[in-house]
Amino acid sequence: MTTPADSSALQVRGLWKIFGPKAERLIGTPDAALSRAELQRKSGHVIGVRDVSFDVAPGEVFVVMGLSGSGKSTLVRLLTRLIEPTAGTVVLDGQELTAMDDAALRQVRRDKISMVFQHFGLLPHRKVIDNVAFGLEIRGDNKTNRRARAQNMINLVGLSGYEQNFPDQLSGGMQQRVGLARALAGDPAVLMFDEPFSALDPLIRRDMQKEVIRLHDEVGKTMVFITHDLDEALKLGDRILIMRDGEIVQIGQPDEIIGAPADDYVRDFVADVNKAHVLTLRWVMRPPSSDLEGVGAPTLNQSTIVRTAARTVLAHQGVVRVVDDAGSFVGVVDDEDILRVVVAEQDHE
The missing domain is CATH 3.90.1280.20 (CBS domain Like)
Structure with a gap:
């Protein structure tokens, strides 16, 4: 499935991240084509993400997966400029993030993007409803409106009755629901998940995967979901991007990944899947x-x-x-x- 650029919620073109003092000078040189190990030996630079391009359609759940060190978490941080790209462009909801000054970027992060992390990032001294409303408070919404919006999101994620609890009074799965409610509260254009369930036990993890599917069916948000777990990727993704050593190995719908693996790496990756x-x-x-x-x-x-x-x-x-x-x-x-x-x-x- 290809997505025309003008209809994309997210467009990524030629994205690079090279860690090292002279990273920009490497782009376009023969050294940029070296393997990670060869480049590090030769110059001391490390390639985190190499020439990545893709589109995400509005309302799509786009999963980025790979093993540890594949570059997937670096990629999601590049998409929001939590890490500055070495080269390339990121266009979110029609706005080029990679060309923005700090003030414009902060505005986009407040209004257009929400992130859900593995380590929930809740404020321990604030009650559930205040955690959910925190982003709206930072944005400047008045207390009545942000409380009402926060309550709606709490109801949506199934936490009604826990509004006045503190995070340490909740289970891990419930804390992650608070994180989901907080992410949804600002009505972002794109939700980004960075391995949000990897710290949860398997039963709670399955419940949270079902919750993401349910929420997507209800609110229809564009989602970029990072995971190292193939079963999770197949369950959640409309399309899946598989990374290895900072590069794209394959992009496709789940059945395409299983039915037509791009190479032996992907073939081995999917070997144990119940086809x-x-x-x-x-x-x-x-x-x-x-x-x-x-x-x-x-x-x-x-x-x-x-x-x-x-x-x-x-x-x-x-x-x-x-x-x-x-x-x-x-x-x-x-x-x-x-x-x-x-x-x-x-x-x-």
Whole structure:
């Protein structure tokens, strides 16, 4: 899926971050093409992010993932200029952050961007409602309006009744809900999450992932989500960007990442994924022998997850027709096509 630049919520072009005293001079030289290790040995400079470009569509959940040291957390800090880029541009909601002076950048951070961090960053001496309203207070909203907005966000994230609690009276999951409410309170154009759930235990983490999905369905915010966890990326992302050594390895929808890994690195990364839960019918369907094949049979969209389609396909004697989003007949599947994926995953387990 490509996103036209003029319709993007976020546009990133040619973004670099090189750590070292003469970083700017390296861009465009042969040394800039060296590996991280080679460049560090030769010059003492370290490449954090190398020539990264992508677009994020309005309302999209865009996940950036990679292992430790891949550059993903450096990238999210570059997007908000918490770290200054060595080169490149970032355009957020039509405004070029990389060209702004400090005053304009502070204004955009207050009005357009909210961040949710792994370490919740709550103010321990302030009650829940005052933590949620804090950004609105900094922005200059009057007390009545900010309290009302904060209460609405508290209700939205399921913390009604805890308004007067202090953060240390809440569980880790509840504290992260406060962080979510605070991020939403300012009605930002883009929400950015930097591994927000990695410090939580697995059960709470799953609950918080479901909460993000629910909130996205309700408020429709553009989200950039950083994670090292592939299952989390596949669960949350409309599209996923995979990084390694500061570079983009692949960008695609979850089924594209699983169905057509860009290289051996991605292939190894996704090897243990239950493909029946991610692959869609477009990865298992066959071209029809004619326009009339399967006429009268059930019809499924090519974006249907294999696991979801299994019940319909296995219950039908014969092929099931597959259509694209425009309703055009594009393929057929039968029980063998489905079982090839489902049984392979059971054997793998």
